[in-house]
């Protein structure tokens with residue numbers, strides 16, 4: 001279906017959503033399926049009837065969303081390292097997927113200062129290897145590379161970044177994502193020009209929030225660990241502005257982009273932004289306050305910013321006009337909806353409830 005529309009039409013038409021009919025019975029190879037985004041994406045794809053093969057190095061956190069969703073019951077769950085081209089190629093060849101979704105990464109900015117070589121190896125050579133394995137495997141029609149809003153050269157200015165802005169990155173994580181974008185672009189130009197062959201796309205999104213993220217050094221997991229355990233709530237850089245969005249928003253973008261680029265070669269070989277509306281661009285302090293209001297903390301949070309702390313971006317906005325106009329994608333949940341769904345999920349976790357059931361309910365609410 002042709003979705004291209006004028007900017008005015010894009011404002012008033014309902015958001016495009018993933019189509020169950022496209023995914024039903026389709027084999028999808030997903031790297032990073034044990035991580036935060038990968039677990040939500042796997043649950044959603046399974047609910048739409050996809051046959052899933054996941055490839056990840058480890059289960060990165062304890063507790064983990066992968067285990068809370070009991071995803072090992074729903075998909076083929078492989079352990080492997082994306083820096084190992086031969087293991088990856090064998091896994092993709094055995095899975096015979098139609099679509100490869102690459103989410104595996106060393107995903108943390110602060111850790112990238114401690115482990116720059118591993119970060120580049122995983123995020124840059126991992127991307128090379130996924131693309132190489134995909135192009136060596138007959139039958140793979142589309143490979144989607146998940147990078148980050150941090151791939152852009154951040155000028156710390158008030159304007160949002162467009163897909164045409166230069167790649168960059170101050171720290172090893174951000175720069176590795178800029179490099180991964182350049183790799184995807186070179187592979188697309190060099191090896192994906194046949195409209196009947198492999199198509200390559202990349203997707204850039206910002207800070208996501210949502211239930212079940214337990215990564216270190218991320219605001220919501222750090223707050224939730226403190227709120228659940230009663231430990232002090234330590235916040236760094238409370239005045240930094242980030243584009244907050246619920247995890248289902250960019251995942252919806254990845255799925256809609258995959259569907260559309262699969263059908264229409266003119267949408268492939270390029271990067272796509274999936275950011276929130278500008279009213280979701282808030283300071284770290286605003287998010288912390290809203291979460292503490294919903295889960296009253298005895299003493300509130302404490303600013304533990306250290307003048308000597310490593311550099312992290314202060315101001316970063318994404319312009320998603322291209323996805324709105326060419327894909328019909330746009331955010332569906334307000335920041336309050338995103339925070340409510342996230343806090344509800346952590347409450348259910350604290351109660352020992354059925355998180356797979358709640359995850360499916362939240363996906364159903366998002367797509368309703």
Ligand SMILES: NC(=O)c1ccc[n+]([C@@H]2O[C@H](COP(=O)([O-])OP(=O)(O)OC[C@H]3O[C@@H](n4cnc5c(N)ncnc54)[C@H](O)[C@@H]3O)[C@@H](O)[C@H]2O)c1
Nearest residue numbers: 032034035036037056057058081082104105107148207208
């Ligand atoms: N969470 C965010 O706010 C955010 C924002 C922008 C971009 N991203 C990107 O989205 C993707 C998913 O992020 P996430 O938050 O789910 O990350 P995560 O840290 O929760 O999960 C990372 C996943 O990658 C796997 N992995 C790590 N190193 C690997 C290796 N060498 N080989 C194989 N697997 C490996 C882990 O096992 C895990 O499954 C990443 O590419 C990340 O950079 C995330």
